[in-house]
Amino acid sequence: xxxxxxxxxxxxxxxxxxxxxxxxxxxxxxxxxxxxxxxxxxxxxxxxxxxxxxxxxxxxxxxxxxxxxxxxxxxxxxxxxxxxxxxxxxxxxxxxxxxxxxxxxxxxxxxxxxxxxxxxxxxxxxxxxxxxxxxxxxxxxxxxxxxxxxxxxxxxxxxxxxxxxxxxxxxxxxxxxxxxxxxxxxxxxxxxxxxxxxxxxxxxxxxxxxxxxxxxxxxxxxxxxxxxxxxxxxxxxxxxxxxxxxxxxxxxxxxxxxxxxxxxxxxxxxxxxxxxxxxxxxxxxxxxxxxxxxxxxxxxxxxx
Amino acid sequence: xxxxxxxxxxxxxxxxxxxxxxxxxxxxxxxxxxxxxxxxxxxxxxxxxxxxxxxxxxxxxxxxxxxxxxxxxxxxxxxxxxxxxxxxxxxxxxxxxxxxxxxxxxxxxxxxxxxxxxxxxxxxxxxxxxxxxxxxxxxxxxxxxxxxxxxxxxxxxxxxxxxxxxxxxxxxxxxxxxxxxxxxxxxxxxxxxxxxxxxxxxxxxxxxxxxxxxxxxxxxxxxxxxxxxxxxxxxxxxxxxxxxxxxxxxxxxxxxxxxxxxxxxxxxxxxxxxxxxx
Numbered sequence: 126x127x128x129x130x131x132x133x134x135x136x137x138x139x140x141x142x143x144x145x146x147x148x149x150x151x152x153x154x155x156x157x158x159x160x161x162x163x164x165x166x167x168x169x170x171x172x173x174x175x176x177x178x179x180x181x182x183x184x185x186x187x188x189x190x191x192x193x194x195x196x197x198x199x200x201x202x203x204x205x206x207x208x209x210x211x212x213x214x215x216x217x218x219x220x221x222x223x224x225x226x227x228x229x230x231x232x233x234x235x236x237x238x239x240x241x242x243x244x245x246x247x248x249x250x251x252x253x254x255x256x257x258x259x260x261x262x263x264x265x266x267x268x269x270x271x272x273x274x275x276x277x278x279x280x281x282x283x284x285x286x287x288x289x290x291x292x293x294x295x296x297x298x299x300x301x302x303x304x305x306x307x308x309x310x311x312x313x314x315x316x317x318x319x320x321x322x323x324x325x326x327x328x329x330x331x332x333x334x335x336x337x338x339x340x341x342x343x344x345x346x347x348x349x350x351x352x353x354x355x356x357x358x359x360x361x362x363x364x365x366x367x368x369x370x371x372x373x374x375x376x377x378x379x380x381x382x383x384x385x386x387x388x389x390x391x392x393x394x395x396x397x398x399x400x401x402x403x404x405x406x407x408x409x410x411x412x413x414x415x416x417x418x419x420x421x422x423x424x425x426x427x428x429x
Numbered sequence: 430x431x432x433x434x435x436x437x438x439x440x441x442x443x444x445x446x447x448x449x450x451x452x453x454x455x456x457x458x459x460x461x462x463x464x465x466x467x468x469x470x471x472x473x474x475x476x477x478x479x480x481x482x483x484x485x486x487x488x489x490x491x492x493x494x495x496x497x498x499x500x501x502x503x504x505x506x507x508x509x510x511x512x513x514x515x516x517x518x519x520x521x522x523x524x525x526x527x528x529x530x531x532x533x534x535x536x537x538x539x540x541x542x543x544x545x546x547x548x549x550x551x552x553x554x555x556x557x558x559x560x561x562x563x564x565x566x567x568x569x570x571x572x573x574x575x576x577x578x579x580x581x582x583x584x585x586x587x588x589x590x591x592x593x594x595x596x597x598x599x600x601x602x603x604x605x606x607x608x609x610x611x612x613x614x615x616x617x618x619x620x621x622x623x624x625x626x627x628x629x630x631x632x633x634x635x636x637x638x639x640x641x642x643x644x645x646x647x648x649x650x651x652x653x654x655x656x657x658x659x660x661x662x663x664x665x666x667x668x669x670x671x672x673x674x675x676x677x678x679x680x681x682x683x684x685x686x687x688x689x690x691x692x693x694x695x696x697x698x699x700x701x702x703x704x705x706x707x
Contacts, residue, residue, distance in 0.1 A: 199605045200588045273626055282629045283582045285612055368587075368613035379612055389615050393475070393589030395501075 174410060178403035181205075185397060192404060198370050200390070200398040207405055209372045213380035214356055214412070216287060216373055217366075221294035221355045226348055228295070229302030230337075233347075236303070237310040238332050256300030264364035267293040272365055281377050285367030288376040293361050298351035305350055309343020310336060342423055349420045356412055359384040383409045467681045472499035473506020473519030476540065476591035477669045480701050481519055487697060488688050494681050507532070510672050516682045520670040521591055522598060532672045537689045538703035541636040541666040542596050543653045545621070545643040547628040552576040554647040557664060561600050563631060566608030571629075583611040584623050584632035592617070595667050596633050633665075637702035655704045669703060 181187045187205065195206020232252065236245050271292055272284030313336050321331040337344065367379020368389055381389075387402050387409075394402055471481060478500035485496035501509075503520040510518030511531050524534055544560060546552060552574045555563075562568040564583055572578045586593035588604055597603060612630075614620045620632040625642040636653070639645055645653050648665050657663035671686055688694050695705040 197605070198588075199603075201594075201604045204605065268622070276627060282580045283612060283627060285623070363615070364619075369610050370613075371609045379610065381613070389587045389613065390589055392615070393587065393591075398589065 171410070174403050174406045177400050178405075178407040181397055181400045181404065187397075192401070193408070196372060198386070200394070200401070203397070205397075205401045205404075207383065207386070207408065209370055210381050210383045210386050210405070211408065212372050213287070213366075214382040214384070214409075217290045217294060217362070217380065217382055218352055218355045220287065220291035220376075221298055222348065222352060224291060225295035225298040225351060225355075226302060229299050229347070229351065230306055230344065232299070232303045233306035233310055234332055234337070237307050238328075238336065252300050252303045255296070256304070259360075260297065260358060261360040261364075263293055263297055264361035267361060267365035283367060283377075283379060285365055285379045286377050287366075287373050287380050289365040290362055290380060290382070291376075293365055294355040294358060297358060297361060298354045301354050302347045302351040305347035306340070306344050309340040309347065312343065313339045342426055345423045346420060349416055349423065353413060353416050353420075356382075356416070357384060357409070359388050363388055383412075467494050467679065469494055469496045469517070469679075469681055469685060470499075470515045471496060471517045471519060471671075472501050472509045472515040473672075474503040474521040474591065474669075475500045476503075476521040476595070477519040477537075477671075480538065480669065480698060480703055483701050484689055484694055484697055485685075487693075488685055492681075492684070494685070496685070507672060510674060510677075513674065513677050516673060516677055516679065517686075518672045520672055521595060521667055523668065524670070524672065528672075531674060533675055533678075535671045535673075535686055535690070536668045536706055537671050537686075538669045538695070538698040538705055539655075539658050539666050540595070540669060540703055541653060541655070541658045541663065542592065542599070542633050543636060543639055543665065544631065544633050544646040544648065545624050545639070546631050546646060547624060548642070548644045549628050550576055550631075550644055552646065553644070554650055556649055557600060560648070561602050564600065564608065564611075565602050565606045566610075579629050581631060582627055582629040583608050584620050584630050585611045585613055586620065586633075587613050587615050590615075592633070592635060596665070599665055599667065635702060636704065658704050659706075666704075 182189045182192070192205055192207060193211070194208050195204065196208045197204040197206045198209070232248070236249055236252075240248065267289055271289050275281045275284040275286065275289055317335050317339055318331055321335040322328070326334065362382055363385040366381060366385055368381040368385055369379040370381055371378055373380045383405055387405050391399070391402055471485075478498060481498050485498060488494070489496055498519075499506075499515070500519075503522050506515065506518035507520055507524070507528055508518075509515040511528070518532075520534075521540065524532060544555065550571065552571060555574065559568065559574060563574075563581060564585070566583075568574065569581050570578065571581055585607055586596075593604075597607075612623060614623050614632075617634045617638040620634050621638055621640075621643055624630040624632045631646075634643075636655070639653075647653070648663060651657050651662045651664070653663055653665070658666040671689070673682065689698070690706065692707075695707060699705045
């Protein structure tokens, strides 16, 4: 840096420009390559999962309907039905939404509208840190605290249950819901609040009648993203779900969501069993695709 | 049935290819090093596999032999040994009569499985029939077994696990018969934690995982000890077998088996949690 020449003749400047130009082009290519990498990964993953997962239905004569609606999963006896897992995944996600969304939404409202700056300064980083905790630690927390609590204090015969999964997932989706909803609420123009307050509406009334409706699409996005988090979570769930193969009929039943079925059995599976686990992945993937589709619809609506 | 055959033949083809690859690479090495490296192909049980890997690692260091181990399941390993695809097959189940006709077997170690309950559980002894009734859901309360009036919570390993297969085979029920509400945990440690924290629970784990956090149950009045396994009084155990066809066994193969049965080999077996033969 100290040896910058004071004077340059034309030739040198031209050379420097050329070098710059090449550098521009090369970095452009590098960035393109990086961008393509994620697209290629996506295609490879989709291709691989669908190729492996569709094989039993195409080449081995299994029925996809039986796979979706069958209630028995006994790989060693050639029975592959994932209805209990689909139901379990849906129940767990809905349950987590019922607990997690109100808490997350109220936290977001509190942070954006009500909390004094000093309080928000403590809560906001805490929520964000929650997002950074590895999911297996949520599972360990669930296994060490929530499961024994359910057993000892609520008298459940086994703490590994739907309710344990719901609690863990609700906590896990909080950071997503809070962060996205808070941003949406903060983006509501100040004039809305001032107008409402000037008309004599109380601050809380303003929040619920004016601010939240105005931030609706952002809040919906928060909920859908939270849902995606809940339905795809594996490591935390595998420890607290119990992984029983029943269609859950109560909150105290132990359940096996789609994700844990794959994680639990992939280690030992081979042949058709393994392919059926990939097929389970396809179903899970379809759920995520639907969620993303809904999300795209919401954000496009929000834009209008 | 036809599908199973298909899988079987697929496994066979695969292992043939693998074995062929193994030979190729061994050939390359021979050319490269100029020495005479023999490749010993072993395939079979995923339960015996880890132990065999450990033994092979120690053995390869001191001998001019390359050992290829493929963990493809007991039955596939036995088939491979009979067909000569592998020189030695590994099995974690007893041989069937028709298999015994063509194969020589060597017990290299034993594996014991223990039924465990919460330490507060008063039930300390079960018969095999009772164990079966518990895991298939015919007995659902500990009071029917002389314990407290508590519902039984069954904890099992996941489908495909070697320990689960062995347990089910010895006790005599199939995966489909396992009580549906059973908690399924991956790994011995996970089962132990689940049982240790739930006074309703009953599960099964390997010998080496037993400690004071869970209470081992005697089977037919026999305590789960290594001695009782060796004297065959304790029934919840299985042999780890190396099987081979007499004519196919090379000197190197014989040497490896001798090494496993030597005090050094048996010490490694004990170290990795199996019960030594002597």
